[in-house]
Amino acid sequence: MAEADSIASLAPASDRYFNRELSWLAFNQRVLEEAMNRAHPLLERLRFLSISxxxxxxxxxxxxxxxxxxxxxxxxxxxxxxxxxxxxxxxxxxxxxxxxxxxxxxxxxxxxxxxxxxxxxxxxxxxxxxxxxxxxxxxxxxxxxxxxxxxxxxxxxxxxxxxxxxxxxxxxxxxxxxxxxxxxxxxxxxxxxxxxxxxxxxxxxxxxxxxxxxxxxxxxxxxxxxxxxxxxxxxxxxxxxxxxxxxxxxxxxxxxxxxxxxxxxxxxxxxxxxxxxxxxxxxxxxxxxxxxxxxxxxxxxxxxxxxxxxxxxxxKFEPYAPRFPERIREYGGDCFAAIRAKDIVVHHPYEAFDVVISFLKQAAIDPDVVAIKQTLYRAGKQSAIIRALIDAAEAGKSVTAVVELKARFDEEQNLMWADALERAGVQVVYGFIDWKTHAKVSMVVRREGEQFRSYCHFGTGNYHPITARIYTDLSFFTADPAYSRDAAALFNYITGYVEPARLEKLVMSPRDLRDTLCRLIDAEIDHVRAGRPGTIWAKMNSLVDPTIIEKLYAASNAGVQIDLIIRGICCLRPGMPGMSDNIRVKSVVGRFLEHSRIAVFGNGKALPNNGAKVYISSADWMPRNFDRRVEFMAPVENATVHDQILDQVMVANLIDTEQSWSLDSDGLYTRLEPGDRPFNLHRYFMTNPSLSGRGAALDNAAVPTLRLRGKG
Structure with a gap:
């Protein structure tokens, strides 16, 4: 093992990393390839060409x-x-x-x-x-x-x-x-x-x-x-x-x-x-x-x-109408009651972004809601989110909006929203000069009896109703007091520069996100050295950060099995002898834009397993996300939500054969062959309910089981 580490450390930079810009161009080439994919309708192929x-x-x-x-x-x-x-x-x-x-x-x-x-x-x-x-x-x-x-x-x-x-x-x-x-x-x-x-x-x-x-x-x-x-x-x-x-x-x-x-x-x-x-x-x-x-x-x-x-x-593609989670319908559309009963994750675009809008609209008109805090990175031109915040402020609630002016190409629109929000009485904060506030977080504080309860939304994507129709993202809702305390600390950090001394659940950048990921990877290395399986699955848009890449190389050399689903830029070179033998990288490009960020650590067992550590995040693994942006990473601990993200979302991405490309050690992407049992992850999610959102009425519905290996 030491010899392999030594060989890897001697490799020149050009052998250890793919160039960031050329990797992005390779991604855009994959987008262009979809314009030649006859599995897509003709005008959709033209759309892929125009996107490229x-x-x-x-x-x-x-x-x-x-x-x-x-x-x-x-x-x-x-x-x-x-x-x-x-x-x-x-x-x-x-x-x-x-x-x-x-x-x-x-x-x-x-x-x-x-x-x-x-x-x-x-x-x-x-x-x-x-x-x-x-x-x-x-x-x-x-x-x-x-x-x-x-x-x-x-x-x-x-x-x-x-x-x-x-x-x-x-x-x-x-x-x-x-x-x-x-x-x-x-x-x-x-x-x-x-x-x-x-x-x-x-x-x-x-x-x-x-x-x-x-x-x-x-x-x-x-x-x-x-x-x-x-x-x-x-x-x-x-x-x-x-x-x-x-x-x-x-x-x-x-x-x-x-x-x-x-x-x-x-x-x-x-x-x-x-x-x-x-x-x-x-x-x-x-x-x-x-x-x-x-x-x-x-x-x-x-x-x-x-x-x-x-x-x-x-x-064109056959129109798709997103499902509204049955679990919320069972509570008469009362988002707070559904969240209070059990954590829920909403999988966009298969499940409607209307849930997020309903969450804020309900907060705006609920007489028991006293405060709303919201980050806004990209909100779109006709934003129901903005309207809900304005309504809440005009109803006398305390509303704070963190508007990120540095959201590239949305700066002008965000300035307009900021003006409209301020006119309505919203406390508008622009965050840090040096850092972008990229975390997607909502927090609603509600009076319930003699106490206050906070309800939180953590998203892997923007509060943007248009992109939510085509970007695959996760919306995690919880009323867990520990998450609420952390969310409050995150907002105080942005609005008042008060760095939290301690966080119970959330991990933040630029505070400790990179270090936490390194510790989690090190833990998988320790499992291997103790004779247990070491496994890592991660899904993101881009992998660029050299520190994380080097840590993944070290994990690979230790024997940790690593599967990465990276839609766009990947600077890590997989499959290199003595450096990344145990790392596999794939990219998924199809009808919907894969956008969710997920990290999974086996915790001493092969994946998937019930004890795995599962996280969702707003951050890609890039220097800017770790060093120059306010981001979050949140653990998923509720059993049903844990299973949905691990056994449904991650496994579906890994076993997809119809929209997937494999990256080799030379930087070339090869489209996977569908094989005898083709699987299309987008089609799967369009036709099957999610685990946490399907509700009691659908609990016994036949949902195809997705498996790589048996669960431990």
Missing amino acids: GANLDEFFSVRVAGLKGQQLQDVDLRSADGLTPAQQLSAITDATATLMRAQQKVWGLLHGELVEVGIEVIGPTAQMDQPCANWLRDHFLTQIFPILTPQALDPAHPFPFIPNEGLSIIFDLERLSDKQPIRELVMIPSRLARFVRIPGEPARYMALEAVIRRFSADLFPGYRVRTSGVFRIIRDSDIEIEEEAEDLVRHFRSAIKRRRRGRVIRMEIEERIPEPVEDMLQDMLQGHDAVVVEVEGFIGIGNLSAIVDIDRPDL
């Missing part, structure tokens, strides 16, 4: 922008695998070029399949009957033309500012009267829909840039179009927090405006754009350091999501 495009835009505007900033400032901060910013940027450029070519290839294939089912995306020169041609021209002249502002590009007309994700067309024109050349820029306003739906059947769509090109004679009377080219830019969209900021709200209002003018990070241009035009664009956009991608096909793959909205249910 939107994901890549955000990746450039945040991650690549950060690396580019380090490079420009000569910051030699190496990644865990030993690469400099310049080396990472070079590898990212190559990988994204391959990915973007694959996206265009997939679009070409899907485009042809869409035509076969009566959905066409047509170009500017497409033939159409006269009524449709007349309609389209009238639409252009009345709905598009008045909004466009062509601008000549010459010394008298400086190059205009183009916002992030801005789509534009360059026209090289010739004046008919004297053959003089002129170059014009047409910026396409973001408020205009990317596609125009032409009346009639089949359903025909024309991209906005194609419509503008079709009617360029109306836009430029007296000129002939010699060439035209479409381009699109991605800007640095990250927001840096200044530690000395005196007013966090004012700082963010200013920073959001500055973000719109961030440095150009990527420029996509049509392959046919003449080289002098490309050079001019780089000069004008000050984008010599930008990644320039020549695109043969559709620019702005993420915008294809607009076509998915067409009313063609035959080409």
Whole structure:
């Protein structure tokens, strides 16, 4: 064992870790692969393609922008695998070029399949009957033309500012009267829909840039179009927090405006754009350091999501209506009575997010409720959660909302919610300047007889009713006084910087989450050394933290059996002799986005077993979650909830064969073969009630048993 440890410790960083950014790109490749999965309906495949495009835009505007900033400032901060910013940027450029070519290839294939089912995306020169041609021209002249502002590009007309994700067309024109050349820029306003739906059947769509090109004679009377080219830019969209900021709200209002003018990070241009035009664009956009991608096909793959909205249910997933937990129905919908009787976990999206909303709505109108405390990271644009908190405050209850301004791309929306909450009398707190409050916690204090009782909700996902329909997350409700005391301490820490001296149940970051996980892993190593089984199961979105990875390597070398379900980034290298022989990593990508964070430790027995230590958390295993965010990890001790998370959720993820990918030691993901007994975890949860929420009426319902090994 010592020899294996020695061999592992001598391995260079590049052999011990996968690069974080390249691992994320591998995840986005798996998303793109779902666009080719014929098990999905056609429009859902198009949705996966558009998601891969939107994901890549955000990746450039945040991650690549950060690396580019380090490079420009000569910051030699190496990644865990030993690469400099310049080396990472070079590898990212190559990988994204391959990915973007694959996206265009997939679009070409899907485009042809869409035509076969009566959905066409047509170009500017497409033939159409006269009524449709007349309609389209009238639409252009009345709905598009008045909004466009062509601008000549010459010394008298400086190059205009183009916002992030801005789509534009360059026209090289010739004046008919004297053959003089002129170059014009047409910026396409973001408020205009990317596609125009032409009346009639089949359903025909024309991209906005194609419509503008079709009617360029109306836009430029007296000129002939010699060439035209479409381009699109991605800007640095990250927001840096200044530690000395005196007013966090004012700082963010200013920073959001500055973000719109961030440095150009990527420029996509049509392959046919003449080289002098490309050079001019780089000069004008000050984008010599930008990644320039020549695109043969559709620019702005993420915008294809607009076509998915067409009313063609035959080409989409069969609608799914989440179940409302029977256990709460048995108490007449009284959330407090159901929670008081027994802890419950709600599994979204299979069980309705309405439970969380009902919990807060009931608190808002209950005359016995005296206080509500709530963290808000992302709440959505039309949030019933916000409405419930406002109603509670207006009803005279003490309401505290921790609004996280640093929730990336939700900063502006969160500022709006904060204003609305404050106007209603809610005590709004913005948390820490340096850390994000990422923990998802609600606490309701209720007068019951001569005493107060607290009811708590701990979530692995956001209080966001839209994402709750597609993200798989867990909502844990309890009235256990120990959890309530810890939740109160967590809120006091955020609102008053009062660090708790002791917590009974919860683990918090940046206080002790990493250290606690290390101790739990060490305990499994001790079990192995004592001759007992050592087993770890964990599910998360990303595994990046080197300290935790090294601890998992040590556990593997000690003989601990480790199974990891990591949807996205995984920097751990599994299956390496003498380092990670006993670690297996899989990724699940399918109809729903796996988002819940769960950690399970065998506690001296093979998993699953009744004595296993089961935790849910808001945190991925990343340095930012351990060091720069307020997160929670909560033990699950109620027997029914314990069984649901361990025997249902974790086992289903581990035995899934229809949506799973296996990671090998070279960093390659291979889709699992369904085999003779295929299993789809999403289908399983859509058709079977949960253990803790099914209620007495369904206790005897036949629920297929999921097993890896017999329980101890």
